[in-house]
Amino acid sequence: MDCRIVPSVCSYCGTGCGVLFVVMDGNIVGTLPLKSHPVNEGKLCIKGWNLHEYIISEKRLKSPLIKTDGVFKEVSWDEALKRAASRLKDIIEKYGPDSVGVLASAKITNEENYLIQKFARAAIGTNNVDHCARL
Amino acid sequence: MLSVKEQVRKWLEDGKIDIFIGYREFEGHPIPYFFTRENVEELDSFVESGLRYPLEKLATRLSKLHPEKKIGLLARDCNQRALNVLYIWNQLNPENIKTIILNCCPSSLKDRADCSYLKRQEVGTYKKEVGIDNNISIEELKKREVDDRWNRWIYEFQKCIKCYGCREICPVCFCKECSLEDPELISPGNIPPEVPIFHLVRAVHMAGRCIDCGLCEEVCPMDIPLRLLYRMINDIVIKLFDYKTGVSMEQSPFNILGEEVKLEPKSL
Numbered sequence: 001m002d003c004r005i006v007p008s009v010c011s012y013c014g015t016g017c018g019v020l021f022v023v024m025d026g027n028i029v030g031t032l033p034l035k036s037h038p039v040n041e042g043k044l045c046i047k048g049w050n051l052h053e054y055i056i057s058e059k060r061l062k063s064p065l066i067k068t069d070g071v072f073k074e075v076s077w078d079e080a081l082k083r084a085a086s087r088l089k090d091i092i093e094k095y096g097p098d099s100v101g102v103l104a105s106a107k108i109t110n111e112e113n114y115l116i117q118k119f120a121r122a123a124i125g126t127n128n129v130d131h132c133a134r135l
Numbered sequence: 136m137l138s139v140k141e142q143v144r145k146w147l148e149d150g151k152i153d154i155f156i157g158y159r160e161f162e163g164h165p166i167p168y169f170f171t172r173e174n175v176e177e178l179d180s181f182v183e184s185g186l187r188y189p190l191e192k193l194a195t196r197l198s199k200l201h202p203e204k205k206i207g208l209l210a211r212d213c214n215q216r217a218l219n220v221l222y223i224w225n226q227l228n229p230e231n232i233k234t235i236i237l238n239c240c241p242s243s244l245k246d247r248a249d250c251s252y253l254k255r256q257e258v259g260t261y262k263k264e265v266g267i268d269n270n271i272s273i274e275e276l277k278k279r280e281v282d283d284r285w286n287r288w289i290y291e292f293q294k295c296i297k298c299y300g301c302r303e304i305c306p307v308c309f310c311k312e313c314s315l316e317d318p319e320l321i322s323p324g325n326i327p328p329e330v331p332i333f334h335l336v337r338a339v340h341m342a343g344r345c346i347d348c349g350l351c352e353e354v355c356p357m358d359i360p361l362r363l364l365y366r367m368i369n370d371i372v373i374k375l376f377d378y379k380t381g382v383s384m385e386q387s388p389f390n391i392l393g394e395e396v397k398l399e400p401k402s403l
Contacts, residue, residue: 001154001201003169003193007161020166022193024200032304033354035186035251036164042186043356046298 002026007034011107012047015039019051028052088124097125104131139209139235140181146207147172152233155207156193158184167193170207183209183237185249189306189350191217195226205231211239211250213348216381217306220346223386226309252349262358266290269352269360273367288364292334294357295327301337301351301361307344314340334364341365343372343389346381 006021018037022030031051035042054060064080065072075083091099102120104113113131120129137145139157146152147170159168159177165184170177191214194206208214215234221227241248258268267276267287276284302308302315314320314336321333345365352362372378376388 001171001197001204003154003197005167005169007164007166018164022196024197029196032167032188033300034164034166035188035353043354044298044300045296045356049298049300049303 005032010040010044010048010051012051013106017044017048019044019048021052028055092124098128100124100126101128101130102126104129106132139183139237140178142235143170143181143207144175144178146233147175151205152207153204154197155209156190156197157207157209157235158182158186158188169193169197183249185253186251187211187213187348187350187353189217189304190214191221191227192304192306194232195221195306195309198227198231202228203231205233207233207235209237210234211237213239213346213350214306216346217348219381219384220307220344220387221309222384223390224307224309229384251353256358258358267360267363269358269363271360271363273363273370276363276367289330291359292330293327294359295330295333296357297326297328297333298356300354300356304350304354306348306350307346334359334361338364338368342368343376343378343380343387345369 002023002025004023006023008019008021010017010019017040018034020032020034021028022032029052031044031049033040033042033044033048040048063074064077066075066080066083067073088100100120102116102124104116108116117129120126143155143157147155153171155170157168157170158165159170159180160182161168161180165182165186167188167190168177168181170181190208190210194208197206198204208218210218215236218227218229218232218234222229238245238248239250241253255270258270262268265287267290279287299315302313315328315333316323320336321329327333345368347362347366347369349362351365352358352360355361369380372380372388378385378388380387
């Protein structure tokens with residue numbers, strides 16, 4: 001019987017609401033708003049209330065996939081990154097850096113978002129950076 | 136007399152309970168915590184917390200996974216009423232629950248009282264003008280004309296963003312199937328959800344169930360006066376059935392089957 005309440009920050013959008021995850025026997029079973037959090041003051045929207053669901057979602061990818069002959073196949077991170085890097089290189093050489101665009105995410109940290117735009121501007125050489133919150 | 140902390144420690148060490156649901160200070164935030172014999176040293180950071188979380192809802196969830204475990208609980212007046220409702224609706228076994236009563240209603244006989252409801256939020260002028268003051272009494276509200284009241288409730292309901300927070304936080308919401316998700320009753324995909332059906336469906340289901348803790352109103356991002364709405368529903372229950380929800384372990388009038396109703400089937 002291992003039950004815990006784990007404080008965290010909602011990763012659905014950039015607001016940054018405080019949440020508490022309810023963990024029972026190692027399974028994350030629910031989300032509660034953090035009442036003393038200065039951002040949301042104990043309130044949440046429907047996405048925040050269901051924050052635990054995408055962590056345990058069946059649809060969540062757990063390893064990289066490469067599509068070969070129309071079928072997704074599980075591969076190692078090294079292989080996937082190598083493939084992505086070489087394909088990006090080919091595209092940039094052929095069509096120029098502005099043929100690439102980068103979509104950042106609200107579900108990752110501020111620092112990771114910083115790295116994404118840095119990657120787009122410094123490594124690829126394009127200003128085509130956008131964010132999922134504008135969709 | 137033992138302090139709350141010492142009492143919990145004693146119960147855990149004596150094996151009277153297997154787990155105690157209370158609060159612990161974590162980086163300045165009082166958050167619910169599950170104290171067990173294995174982490175008994177964590178009791179040092181135990182707090183009574185002025186903020187309220189539905190601890191009995193956590194207990195219900197826990198007992199579904201481990202029905203044999205004895206659960207201790209920090210309980211205010213509202214938690215105790217919720218526990219009574221959960222007992223009579225067979226969601227918790229009273230034999231497996233032990234509570235430590237907490238000061239919540241202010242009185243000169245007590246050193247202090249702990250409840251997030253004691254600091255009510257001031258209601259803005261616009262809401263007072265066109266909506267409903269969350270701090271108003273039923274009597275005060277009923278002094279208004281029916282049409283005026285109707286318009287004010289509609290104003291409040293149409294602010295709803297359908298977050299289901301009122302249901303999620305509610306200690307006595309435990310149904311496996313919820314009417315609020317029934318597409319026949321409430322058409323899915325609309326915000327605000329059908330006004331006023333969404334709120335009235337929930338209100339009707341709160342009759343004889345709502346224990347007036349006010350957590351729904353506290354958690355509502357749109358400040359809809361839900362506590363007042365359910366109070367009005369339960370006012371009818373008190374008048375019709377002389378039943379005060381949660382004050383005792385008396386069965387709810389809605390839990391008792393009466394005589395069989397014989398209705399002739401009508402052709403459509």
